[in-house]
Amino acid sequence: MIIRREYAPDWAKFTQRRANPLADGKTRQRYNRALRSKGIPAKACSRCHDVKALTQFNRNSNNADGRHSRCRECDRTGTALNTAGRLAEKRAYDRAFYVEHAEEKREYNREYTALWSASNPDKRRAQKHRRRARKRNAPYEPHTTADLLTLWEEADAYACVFCHAPFEHIEHLVPLSRGGAEAVSNKWPACAECNLSKGYADPYRWAAERFPALRKRLERFFDLYPLTTEETK
Known part of the structure; x- marks a missing residue:
């Protein structure tokens, strides 16, 4: 059909x-x-x-x-969908806002960092030291400037530990690039001349060159701390 x-x-x-x-x-x-x-x-x-x-x-x-x-x-x-939608809108808004005000944000961060650093010199110095230790994979022991001063007072270290000139810098006896630790026991007072001339050199070789009279006593310690990274101190 x-x-x-x-x-x-x-x-x-x-x-x-x-x-x-x-x-x-x-x-x-x-x-x-x-x-x-x-x-x-x-x-x-x-x-x-x-x-x-x-x-x-x-x-x-x-x-x-x-x-x-x-x-x-x-x-x-519904709650999950609404939350996801709001988060997506918030992220899009934040991205657009950051792009539009990127230079203003950078300028504000620079001013804030400078003001905070000027108001907290000890904290800023410790922050730099921690960062430098992380970059070189150096051992780190938490400490403060007060801890350093206490140790130096106990050891009567009121001047440069090398030449007894007035204290100007904080010196790492064993440079971080040679396996030295970011710790109280490795940080001592030094004058600017000794600290800057020593740099990341082997501490015993540098001392032997700066103080020739001690060379014979220090020769056995040469190369005790080989350079572990190519970075400076």
Whole structure:
């Protein structure tokens, strides 16, 4: 039998999924009222439109049934989506703001760093020393300027430990680039001439060159601290 086109059934109407009647707000409200009137502890979710037990809805005293209109699962999903959206918007805003005000931010950071460094010279010096120790993988022991002064006072080290000139610099006896530690025991007072001339040289070889009379006593210690990095002290 041949079916003419104008009498052929519309198969799309049979294959398409029917819309959930509870998707309509008024229909869902009537349905939920009917459940309450019959004493059935359930309701239809306003988001997924599934009928679930009241225990699957968070409490809300403003509603007639004392529960939220959305189930807990939909609440979690909605909250996660909203949070992700807000975070994406915040990141986009922050990026645009940084690009627009990059130079102002850099200038502010420079001014703040300079002011903080001038107000906290000891902390700034310790910060530089920690950074330098990290760059050279040198051992580090936390300490403060007060710890150094206490050790020097106990050792009567009030002047340069090499030539007894007035104290000007803090000297690492064993340079960090030769395995010396960023620690109280390795930091002593020194004058500018001794500290700058010593640099990252071998401490015993440098002392032998600066004080020739001590050379014979120091020769056995030569190369005790080989250079571990190519960086300067």
